[in-house]
Amino acid sequence: MNKKVLMQRRLVAMQNHTFAVDTFKILRTKILKQLKLNNWNSFGITSPTKNAGKTMISVNLALVMAMEFNQTILLVDMDLRKPKIGWYFDINITAGLKDCIVSDKPLSEILIKPDIDRLFILPGKGQVSNSSEMITSPKMHHLVNEFKNYYQPQITIFNLPAVLDSDDVLASMDYYDAMLLIIEEGGNKPDEVKDSLKMLADINLLGTVLNKSENLPSHQNY
Ligand SMILES: Nc1ncnc2c1ncn2[C@@H]1O[C@H](COP(=O)(O)OP(=O)(O)O)[C@@H](O)[C@H]1O
Numbered sequence: 001m002n003k004k005v006l007m008q009r010r011l012v013a014m015q016n017h018t019f020a021v022d023t024f025k026i027l028r029t030k031i032l033k034q035l036k037l038n039n040w041n042s043f044g045i046t047s048p049t050k051n052a053g054k055t056m057i058s059v060n061l062a063l064v065m066a067m068e069f070n071q072t073i074l075l076v077d078m079d080l081r082k083p084k085i086g087w088y089f090d091i092n093i094t095a096g097l098k099d100c101i102v103s104d105k106p107l108s109e110i111l112i113k114p115d116i117d118r119l120f121i122l123p124g125k126g127q128v129s130n131s132s133e134m135i136t137s138p139k140m141h142h143l144v145n146e147f148k149n150y151y152q153p154q155i156t157i158f159n160l161p162a163v164l165d166s167d168d169v170l171a172s173m174d175y176y177d178a179m180l181l182i183i184e185e186g187g188n189k190p191d192e193v194k195d196s197l198k199m200l201a202d203i204n205l206l207g208t209v210l211n212k213s214e215n216l217p218s219h220q221n222y
């Protein structure tokens with residue numbers, strides 16, 4: 001992994017004491033508190049529409065969560081249409097979740113252990129057209145049980161597609177305890193946020209993140 005490339009791709013959690021890292025740490029601690037309080041150990045990350053920054057936030061959150069000791073994090077790329085976690089880490093992915101379903105590849109062959117303590121990644125590769133059917137398939141249920149039981153991560157983070165773009169998010173809700181909704185400032189209209197919240201009415205909402213905001217909080221002096 002080339003640190004300069006990772007920075008360009010906004011994998012900012014590897015820096016020390018910058019505004020960006022501290023922001024992710026605040027988000028981390030808020031989420032961890034809620035997970036602990038409710039005895040939850042997994043959550044999904046979605047947004048109303050694509051390009052809101054779900055994957056950027058998934059990878060950075062996974063990184064800052066893995067920084068806490070005694071806590072293993074499993075980051076799962078369940079955006080079967082546009083998996084991108086490998087790109088953020090600058091890792092060449094040769095096989096992903098789809099291959100476990102379609103060609104019975106063992107999980108151990110797709111699992112990635114990046115050079116970061118306590119972080120494991122189950123990546124995606126290629127594009128799946130029948131993604132929601134794949135998500136609800138008995139094989140996927142079996143696979144999710146298998147990776148949760150076998151790797152026993154303290155926290156599993158599911159990087160998901162956009163909630164208004166397909167039924168993939170609705171189809172995947174059995175797999176995690178709660179949801180984080182990423183909203184793109186300037187990109188998401190109020191109605192899209194409302195519709196997304198309606199779609200997510202049956203799941204525990206951890207909260208929302210306003211991403212790509214032009215306005216930094218006033219206590220930040222740059
Ligand atoms: N806070 C941000 N500021 C500027 N660019 C961002 C920000 N968050 C994400 N991006 C960029 O927006 C694009 C989409 O981000 P991505 O995480 O892939 O979105 P999604 O997974 O929601 O489709 C990427 O090029 C990413 O680098």
Ligand SMILES: [Mg+2]
Binds near residue numbers: 054056079082084160
């Ligand atoms: Mg994405």
